[in-house]
Amino acid sequence: MKKDPDFHPDYHQIKVVMTDGTEFVTYSCYGEEGQTLQLDIDPSSHPAWTGGEAKLSDRGGRLSRFKKKFEGMF
Numbered sequence: 293m294k295k296d297p298d299f300h301p302d303y304h305q306i307k308v309v310m311t312d313g314t315e316f317v318t319y320s321c322y323g324e325e326g327q328t329l330q331l332d333i334d335p336s337s338h339p340a341w342t343g344g345e346a347k348l349s350d351r352g353g354r355l356s357r358f359k360k361k362f363e364g365m366f
Contacts, residue, residue: 311337 304325335341
């Protein structure tokens with residue numbers, strides 16, 4: 293293992309603020325010691341984890357053509 297001190301990134305404590313305002317302290321290579329990471333999206337607000345409704349956008353009619361092609365299949 294390389295012994296060079298500049299080889300590994302600085303690993304330190306930061307504060308993470310979730311979208312609902314809850315906070316926790318964790319270790320990370322992000323920023324500097326004591327810095328705050330404000331999340332734009334997290335497990336409490338992302339549809340993949342909350343089961344929320346996903347929105348499909350129809351770009352150039354591709355979604356419409358797909359629905360028409362497989363209409364009645366399911």
